[in-house]
Amino acid sequence: MTIPQEIIDKLISQAQQDAPHETCGYLLGISGPNGDVVTENYWMENIDHSSDHFSFAPKDQFAALKYARSKGLKILANWHSHPVSPSRPSQEDLRLANDPTIRYAILSLHEGVHLNSFKILNGEVVDKEEHFFL
Numbered sequence: 001m002t003i004p005q006e007i008i009d010k011l012i013s014q015a016q017q018d019a020p021h022e023t024c025g026y027l028l029g030i031s032g033p034n035g036d037v038v039t040e041n042y043w044m045e046n047i048d049h050s051s052d053h054f055s056f057a058p059k060d061q062f063a064a065l066k067y068a069r070s071k072g073l074k075i076l077a078n079w080h081s082h083p084v085s086p087s088r089p090s091q092e093d094l095r096l097a098n099d100p101t102i103r104y105a106i107l108s109l110h111e112g113v114h115l116n117s118f119k120i121l122n123g124e125v126v127d128k129e130e131h132f133f134l
């Protein structure tokens with residue numbers, strides 16, 4: 001999955017703005033001959049307002065799906081920030097990752113800035129991509 005730098009910059013500023021709470025959203029884009037390319041960050045409220053977990057509101061997820069469809073985009077990834085822990089899924093993230101067709105991206109602000117994304121199947125990471133580190 002390709003994430004243009006300008007979108008990564010938006011994720012970083014959103015994560016920094018919402019810290020110490022986790023922030024979250026969807027990465028929308030297209031699947032083309034060169035693989036998946038993210039074209040948009042779709043912010044969604046973390047209704048838990050927590051620094052160690054997040055939830056989307058079902059109405060926001062529904063609106064995101066509707067928006068993506070109207071623009072001809074796919075939901076390529078679900079992403080959230082880890083303000084104070086590394087860019088890897090927590091036990092809870094693994095447990096809640098119920099869609100093996102999308103990626104789960106985690107932007108960590110812990111010891112620098114790291115953005116990795118994962119495919120998760122049956123509670124286990126089956127693929128990892130590194131998108132950015134600073």
Ligand SMILES: [Zn+2]
Binds near residue numbers: 053089106
């Ligand atoms: Zn997490």
